[in-house]
Amino acid sequence: MQDAVHKFICRVYYEDTDLAGIVYYANYLKFIERGRSEWVRSIGIDQRRLRAEEGIVFAVRRIEADYLSPAQYDDELTVTTALEAATGARLVLRQSVLRGDTQLFRARVTLAAIGADGRAARLPAPLRARLG
Amino acid sequence: MQDAVHKFICRVYYEDTDLAGIVYYANYLKFIERGRSEWVRSIGIDQRRLRAEEGIVFAVRRIEADYLSPAQYDDELTVTTALEAATGARLVLRQSVLRGDTQLFRARVTLAAIGADGRAARLPAPLRARLG
Amino acid sequence: MQDAVHKFICRVYYEDTDLAGIVYYANYLKFIERGRSEWVRSIGIDQRRLRAEEGIVFAVRRIEADYLSPAQYDDELTVTTALEAATGARLVLRQSVLRGDTQLFRARVTLAAIGADGRAARLPAPLRARLG
């Protein structure tokens, strides 16, 4: 299942743009976080319950991101998310933002599962199952 | 002391603007919240401690805001905060955003103090003292 | 057609929340702006073309907003938009944010159409037609 690519659609609104008339660079990180949230939901993980019941949250540890071409106001974007690897308490994801077939942004995102004590926690079972 | 006006300086950065080349309308609410945080600090209230020790936070209940003239990238703005009234667990503040002497934005903001149980809480003593 | 209510669904993501565990107060203004953009699109107005070809943008002039109950992470929200009045170059809208049937936030928003010269512009025809 590692090669499955999750897709999520989002629209660019005024809030996302800056005076250069394009999407502000930090906001791509919002778009891909929405994509990750929807990907996690699609796997069957309820982040709200995971946090409330087990105290586990995901924290971003590293981002490598390339800005290839700017997104514009009113664009309909596709955010893709694919699992690249998982080792111990860490996940590595490949994410992209596309307009139609054109890749505008791509990132490699390393996440860690963190327990209520602030330390590395075991990945939730549905995630581990996908790594089988 | 009710007539004292607190002043806080903030700069407009790229993140604050939108494609119209001016500050995005929701971001004035960020600027005045910064102003309120600094006003509260200037009174001698530590919001972090208030929350950790007494579970009290301030929640906005109502905003009436007028957008008079747009702020631009790189503007140095002054946020003013003045206490208008306080009744029970509620505060009413008058806030403005100015560039030099020109008022760009003004708002009347109603806040409530909320306790750990989610219910109205007594205003912190330093705030009550100012109302005397 | 004045009584038609436009509905738009949006999800609460991490980016929308603050340390109080709820949606940050300025972000409701983002949600209702998304609702306005989709409402305008549903009327048949292309804001991007309106801006490029006629230099017309909508600017918020006044907001009166009540925060009734907080939205939480992962909530699915409905943003409603209804036209209350239009006089000259101004529009007044009633907007709400709901979770299920519960109203969390409501606002009265006054907008002005602004031309390329920065002055009041005539409302676009599809909007005027709705007021007939």
Place this chain on the structure above:
Amino acid sequence: MQDAVHKFICRVYYEDTDLAGIVYYANYLKFIERGRSEWVRSIGIDQRRLRAEEGIVFAVRRIEADYLSPAQYDDELTVTTALEAATGARLVLRQSVLRGDTQLFRARVTLAAIGADGRAARLPAPLRARLG
């Protein structure tokens, strides 16, 4: 002058935090962009004039970022900016966010100067002079 490190102080406000009680990961990119804007100003470049008169803006091309430790509400942060290299129309910067002496976040940021025609532009003279 390449080894000079520019420092900029910023405070964490409610707007910057998320429900995990820490600064939302995308917002570090806002902090370092503020740092870059102040660094550029300190060199004697007026970004507003550069854009209005020569149509030149800086665009981020690549980010490599490590999240080392979370910033909290009310923290006073220092953003550092240092020029690592410049080749043709590109700049590479090293930036950090610190609380006291503790590094919380660090990034390597690649920027390009873009002209009014959307193509690579020569770096502004004050920047080139620093590279001498």
